[in-house]
Amino acid sequence: MDGLIPVPRKLSSAGAEALWRAFGETIGLEALRAAYGPYWPRPAMPDEMVLVFEAAVRWDRSCQQPGASDPMAWGSARPDPVDPVVWIATGVWPQYQRAGLVGRIRDALMARARARWPERLLMASVLKSNTPHLERLRRQTPSGWREVGYRDVPAPGEVFFAFQAPPSMSSAAVAMHSGGSKAALP
Numbered sequence: 001m002d003g004l005i006p007v008p009r010k011l012s013s014a015g016a017e018a019l020w021r022a023f024g025e026t027i028g029l030e031a032l033r034a035a036y037g038p039y040w041p042r043p044a045m046p047d048e049m050v051l052v053f054e055a056a057v058r059w060d061r062s063c064q065q066p067g068a069s070d071p072m073a074w075g076s077a078r079p080d081p082v083d084p085v086v087w088i089a090t091g092v093w094p095q096y097q098r099a100g101l102v103g104r105i106r107d108a109l110m111a112r113a114r115a116r117w118p119e120r121l122l123m124a125s126v127l128k129s130n131t132p133h134l135e136r137l138r139r140q141t142p143s144g145w146r147e148v149g150y151r152d153v154p155a156p157g158e159v160f161f162a163f164q165a166p167p168s169m170s171s172a173a174v175a176m177h178s179g180g181s182k183a184a185l186p
């Protein structure tokens with residue numbers, strides 16, 4: 001991943017749905033559904049903010065034109081239609097996994113979600129079928145997040161995490177508080 005900068009771009013609903021289908025084809029339908037739910041790939045919701053993070057080549061003298069197009073990761077912030085909650089979800093393409101990217105894109109996504117829905121609680125849910133990710137989050141819960149509950153039914157059940165920033169916290173402070181991101185993401 002050296003030399004690549006993940007640059008976020010907001011997607012239309014149709015763009016988000018196409019991206020999730022492509023992500024599912026890459027990681028496999030079974031893995032997609034074990035990670036996000038049996039109804040995936042799903043439609044994008046009308047108010048949902050979906051960002052794709054594309055690889056831009058870091059500029060240097062040997063590279064006159066920064067290129068961008070290769071999707072590295074995606075992030076979604078989905079306001080609940082009733083409760084004052086925004087659900088955060090992320091995915092990283094296999095070739096960019098295991099490099100700490102998810103923390104960086106989560107920070108960038110949260111900063112935008114916080115700015116757009118300042119009064120809402122940011123939450124994430126992890127399906128119990130996504131064992132490696134759940135174990136990782138429990139082992140290294142990102143700063144500011146905490147596990148707040150679970151449900152067992154319907155199978156496979158899910159575990160809920162909430163971001164505990166006070167409502168008055170600015171989006172920039174949220175990005176810093178949520179930790180992990182040392183790189184300059186726009």
Ligand SMILES: CC(C)(COP(=O)(O)OP(=O)(O)OC[C@H]1O[C@@H](n2cnc3c(N)ncnc32)[C@H](O)[C@@H]1OP(=O)(O)O)[C@@H](O)C(=O)NCCC(=O)NCCS
Nearest residue numbers: 035090091092097098099100101102103125126130133136
């Ligand atoms: C789960 C997922 C979002 C994690 O994204 P990621 O960017 O790969 O996550 P990280 O790089 O922060 O962590 C992954 C592992 O790489 C390790 N890692 C992080 N930076 C690293 C580096 N620079 N060098 C080597 N390993 C590194 C982490 O310690 C972690 O190790 P662990 O598996 O032993 O705990 C991604 O794998 C994914 O999209 N998976 C498929 C779908 C999915 O499960 N989505 C989540 C639904 S809730």
